[in-house]
Amino acid sequence: MCSEATMNERKNAMLTTEDRRWLTGEKAYTGEHAKQQRYQRRRDIRKRVYNTILDFSILFEHLEEAERQKLFEQLAETDGDERNDERRDDEFTNGLRDALAFVLYNTGLTESMLEEDAAHAESLAERLLRDAVYESGKRDEILVEDVALEVDATPGPIAAVVKDLKAGNDVSPAGLRLLMESDRVDTAEVQACITELVFDDE
Template identity: 60%
Template sequence: MTGRKNAMLTTEDRRWLTGEKRYEGEHAKQQRYQRRRDIRERVYNSLLDFSILFEHLEEDEREKLFGRPGTDQKELTDDRQLATGVRDALAFLLYNTGVTSMMNSDTGRADPVAEWVLTEALHRAGQKDGILVEDVELDIDAVDFPRTSLLADLEAGNELSPRELRLLLESEDVDTRNVQDNIREQLFDD
């Protein structure tokens, strides 16, 4: 994961963000500051580049990345890393524009920036293929699940609901391969 070619993040950025690299010594504080600043600048500039990519990247080049829109997008579904990257890019953008305010507030309203970003993105995507998006409605059913209380319940031997188990499964703390092996044993072993 950290050894890919430089992109929005350099190899060193990836190593530092994932904890593989640490800055120690006399200049560590300045090095961390500089690394954070460089990452912010590259992320900002990369986001600006998406306007250029959206408008000017040739269709055949987009298809080489994602497959042909509206058909079997085999490239995207076969490349698990790319699919995960697309998912996390969208989550990163929505999260950082305030979309979770829609999930956490009693008003049920998204932050105006998040709402604008999502709505305008859907309008622009439709325009690309000559589709007029007249209205965008997003209905989210969300419940606050404090992870620490789930871990406490699990440790105490309390039974967790399937929803609660899913939340834990989606955390990076759980090795899903071990869980799958356990489920296989329960379902298929005599």
């Protein structure tokens, strides 16, 4: 997540500065008209998100290649090159990741993850992902014969991970990550413990 300062410094985009402040809890509506103001804010955000998504069709088809390269060069790997370190934009990378997660989550990917029947009906998320790969290939005159999405997943509620920890059971790296990304763990304390473990013998 981007810092509060960076979030407030950004110009209006899909979200306005006030949208960001409200969504992150920095701004609250109180008083007689608070309910109506919250309703209007939600409605405005929903409309802007909808219209922004429609604009991606225009960007994909018509944005000049040079402009696309300038935009995505911020994803450059470091490779130990200081010039790439300066060019890399982690917030941009995280934004792309979360944009994909936002679409996949809200189009049913997690529901299909836990279906035991291998022949389950294709979710909207799976169809969109498949079609996106086809469209990307077509852009460079590549015929995509097939797209297969395989996800190995199990239910991982925080409570179950905590229960295993208390019982002294082994917890998978994925379970630990789930716990780390929750609000039940102070990541600074965990980092300090890991640092102590790693460098204890030095």
